């Protein structure tokens with residue numbers, strides 16, 4: 001029963017490790033596909049770099065935006081377990097189709113993957129939250145471990161699929177993504193019994209035929225979306241339109257749920273969650289420079305020696321963050337546990353504030369790389385890596401804590417929607433990140449490396465200041481937000 005699961009002894013529930021593995025494989029698939037996306041579009045579909053970047057951004061935004069839809073349907077009809085299985089199947093089919101014929105099935109496969117991720121990603125995080133009782137101080141540490149799993153997958157996926165694509169064939173890269181997702185879902189199906197009632201369908205009590213009818217409706221509805229996404233990804237003008245509409249719609253739906261809520265405490269908790277979700281947009285807008293402007297900066301403006309090694313700066317740019325997460329996330333988790341024992345653990349709002357301050361330090365160090373540059377405009381890879389360390393520590397104070405916070409503040413019947421909203425904020429973060437990056441780059445054709453260095457680092461200095469300001473605001477606001485959280489830490 002649920003009590004048996006939630007009354008576990010020790011630091012972590014055993015189900016956490018199963019979900020860890022499943023999510024690891026899913027992220028392997030996701031980041032593997034994402035890693036080859038831009039290169040594939042330029043090399044094989046012969047898009048210009050600019051178009052490829054725009055499409056990449058659009059796909060990223062759609063992926064995270066559909067988590068909101070996936071979350072709602074999980075709450076209302078499917079439950080987390082079924083959503084997960086359905087999402088995984090779509091991701092396997094999507095990548096599998098692209099593997100069969102990358103040229104003809106590309107956009108179709110991507111559309112499937114987008115919807116699949118929407119049904120998968122938010123709901124597995126929600127299940128992690130359900131492993132814990134209300135008020136269990138071990139929850140943040142659990143999400144820390146889970147977050148390490150995410151990044152093991154991200155690291156392996158990015159490395160393996162890009163290598164396969166470049167050295168062997170693109171078919172193989174997408175096939176690998178499909179296979180790892182298959183492994184993930186097999187592990188899930190083999191272990192889901194252990195989750196007991198967690199993630200079961202909310203309409204399980206309905207007569208069988210009615211239940212099935214509802215489910216089929218969701219499946220068909222999801223499939224109907226495919227051509228729509230297909231069109232929107234193909235024509236990035238619609239992406240803007242989509243981003244302008246989905247946010248207000250989601251917010252409207254959220255407010256409607258708040259008004260319907262009769263319990264004032266629940267309502268206030270939801271408002272506290274919303275405040276933190278809104279701040280996370282700014283966080284990810286800055287953080288996600290990694291895939292855009294920082295990748296371009298790494299490509300041209302960095303030396304290749306790091307300590308005693310010679311290494312491609314883009315490998316560092318793509319991998320350092322995940323590597324640091326894998327190492328530091330469990331450590332930070334243990335730190336939170338130790339502090340909780342002494343009743344010294346900072347609350348979630350303060351952690352968010354710290355996250356921003358660390359992010360600011362990181363971007364200040366990115367800015368600072370300009371002081372280590374030679375005349376040609378190339379600068380130190382070591383300093384750049386150090387900046388990633390600070391940024392990652394910031395991420396760890398905000399991103400896994402955010403997942404945990406959502407599961408603490410959401411009432412049971414809105415858990416999926418709230419997790420979806422959390423990732424929808426990431427979608428906006430990605431979207432704004434692209435705009436920010438484009439704003440600070442665009443050096444003219446003839447610009448020297450030095451111009452480029454100065455241009456980008458000036459941008460990073462500005463982002464550092466935004467982070468510092470956001471961090472201070474959060475820390476100042478923390479007593480007020482804390483009051484809205486009614487004892488949730």
Ligand code: GLN
Pocket residue numbers: 027150284399423426
């Ligand atoms: N890197 C994390 C993941 O893939 C967080 C993503 C996000 O919230 N934007 O799950």
